[in-house]
Amino acid sequence: MSPLLAQVQIHQRTQDTCVSDNGFCPGWIADNFDRYVDPFFQHVLLTVVAVAIGFLIAFSLALLAYRRRWLVNPITQVTGVLYTIPSIAAFFLLLPITGRGFLTAEIALVSYVLLIIFRNILTGLDNVPEDTKDAGRGMGLTDRQLLWRVEVPLALPEIMAGLRIAVTTTVGLATLAFFAGAGGLGEQIFADITFKSNVVTAGGLAVLLAALLDGGILLVQRMITPWTRVVAAR
Amino acid sequence: MNQFVDAIQFIFNEHESPAGGAQVGGLSNMWDLMSEHLQLSVVAMAIACALSIPLGLWLGHIGKGGFLAINVSNVGRAVPSLALIAFFVAYIGVGFTNLTLALVLLAIPPILTNTYTGVRQVDRDSVDSARGMGMTGAQIVRRVELPLALPLIFGGIRISAVNVIATATIAPLAGVVTLGDPIINVNTYGDEGRLAAAIVVALLAVATEVVLGLVQRAVTPRGLKLEGGGHRWRRLAFAMPNNRREAST
Numbered sequence: 123m124s125p126l127l128a129q130v131q132i133h134q135r136t137q138d139t140c141v142s143d144n145g146f147c148p149g150w151i152a153d154n155f156d157r158y159v160d161p162f163f164q165h166v167l168l169t170v171v172a173v174a175i176g177f178l179i180a181f182s183l184a185l186l187a188y189r190r191r192w193l194v195n196p197i198t199q200v201t202g203v204l205y206t207i208p209s210i211a212a213f214f215l216l217l218p219i220t221g222r223g224f225l226t227a228e229i230a231l232v233s234y235v236l237l238i239i240f241r242n243i244l245t246g247l248d249n250v251p252e253d254t255k256d257a258g259r260g261m262g263l264t265d266r267q268l269l270w271r272v273e274v275p276l277a278l279p280e281i282m283a284g285l286r287i288a289v290t291t292t293v294g295l296a297t298l299a300f301f302a303g304a305g306g307l308g309e310q311i312f313a314d315i316t317f318k319s320n321v322v323t324a325g326g327l328a329v330l331l332a333a334l335l336d337g338g339i340l341l342v343q344r345m346i347t348p349w350t351r352v353v354a355a356r
Numbered sequence: 357m358n359q360f361v362d363a364i365q366f367i368f369n370e371h372e373s374p375a376g377g378a379q380v381g382g383l384s385n386m387w388d389l390m391s392e393h394l395q396l397s398v399v400a401m402a403i404a405c406a407l408s409i410p411l412g413l414w415l416g417h418i419g420k421g422g423f424l425a426i427n428v429s430n431v432g433r434a435v436p437s438l439a440l441i442a443f444f445v446a447y448i449g450v451g452f453t454n455l456t457l458a459l460v461l462l463a464i465p466p467i468l469t470n471t472y473t474g475v476r477q478v479d480r481d482s483v484d485s486a487r488g489m490g491m492t493g494a495q496i497v498r499r500v501e502l503p504l505a506l507p508l509i510f511g512g513i514r515i516s517a518v519n520v521i522a523t524a525t526i527a528p529l530a531g532v533v534t535l536g537d538p539i540i541n542v543n544t545y546g547d548e549g550r551l552a553a554a555i556v557v558a559l560l561a562v563a564t565e566v567v568l569g570l571v572q573r574a575v576t577p578r579g580l581k582l583e584g585g586g587h588r589w590r591r592l593a594f595a596m597p598n599n600r601r602e603a604s605t
Contacts, residue, residue, distance in 0.1 A: 206565040208518075210525050212554075215558060315446065322443070
């Protein structure tokens with residue numbers, strides 16, 4: 123139960139001199155890479171689920187606020203408070219209510235990304251040029267058609283930028299999810315925080331995951347917004 | 357709900373530690389933890405500001421280094437704070453100084469990026485008029501670019517300050533006894549101590565955000581408030597300027 127009990131000094135129970143001297147040991151990493159595989163995929167799941175749910179909620183809120191402007195300030199303030207509460211505190215505040223585990227970690231992570239995604243979606247929608255919208259209306263589009271065929275597509279660069287920020291931040295925060303009993307790479311970092319090989323491997327995997335997910339979203343963005351490349355080429 | 361009541365009682369009354377021996381909890385114990393927490397955060401923020409604001413002003417003024425000033429934030433976001441602190445513990449060592457250094461690294465990117473962006477988004481006409489009035493480069497920075505960039509600079513300081521306060525919670529891993537101590541060393545403080553610390557950390561972060569938000573509003577030049585109105589917050593959105601559409605607005 124206590125995280126401290128988990129804190130076994132991996133590197134002090136070995137014959138390998140590189141490891142017991144706490145060096146950086148590629149050999150040890152190669153032999154022990156297994157121990158990072160499951161936490162890595164737990165980390166992927168924590169991140170992807172949090173950003174996906176966060177996106178659905180934030181997208182609905184942004185559409186609502188786009189049509190009813192008075193909602194912008196209250197939504198920004200509420201999501202702002204959720205964004206400000208440190209996730210490590212949020213995990214323990216939720217613990218008496220939702221217990222240890224994946225759910226608690228997800229609630230905290232989702233509440234953190236709402237503001238980031240909400241703001242970027244709204245900024246994207248607000249930045250759609252008025253002329254373009256007029257042209258759409260002139261073609262006889264209804265409000266709903268205008269939203270899905272003109273405004274949302276033109277807001278995609280900002281929306282995707284918001285997702286990229288949300289994803290990289292969530293990878294970082296998910297390293298603390300083990301405090302809520304949800305595993306992830308943070309649990310490995312914490313397992314022996316003084317052991318260089320361990321810290322570099324677990325931390326490096328987290329950075330790699332952030333870069334991969336970030337690059338993945340960028341790739342999707344390039345594919346679904348081909349027109350931005352034409353603008354860039356000019 | 358009982359657990360929350362116990363946690364509140366922990367903040368106000370001393371208890372015997374579940375591990376036996378020492379007394380934990382109570383206002384003076386919480387105050388000690390909080391003052392260490394604040395000291396660490398304030399020192400780290402002061403150093404980060406002293407380094408990144410002048411650099412951001414200079415880069416923004418000469419209009420170079422934008423790639424660096426903006427991407428430092430993207431890289432900074434990708435490094436988990438736990439990984440950064442673990443890296444410091446494993447390679448550099450524990451203690452107040454080392455941890456402060458780690459927090460400074462964590463705090464620099466948002467301030468640097470926002471300062472640079474703040475200076476770059478100053479209306480070029482304002483800078484040209486200042487130059488036409490015979491101001492030197494240093495005067496332009498101090499009297500035109502800095503005041504007009506202040507709201508964004510404070511936006512960056514807010515992001516960093518909240519992040520530093522959140523990260524100072526895991527400081528006990530590096531041997532600094534902050535409000536995170538009851539969270540990390542639950543055997544000493546008990547479950548109610550851990551929940552109490554979580555409550556205090558959350559309140560501290562929200563208070564910091566609110567106070568800095570008020571400061572940010574106070575330092576916004578009147579002209580910007582008038583011109584901006586409901587439009588102003590847009591510029592404070594989480595930006596990733598390297599792949600934004602340029603055509604609009």
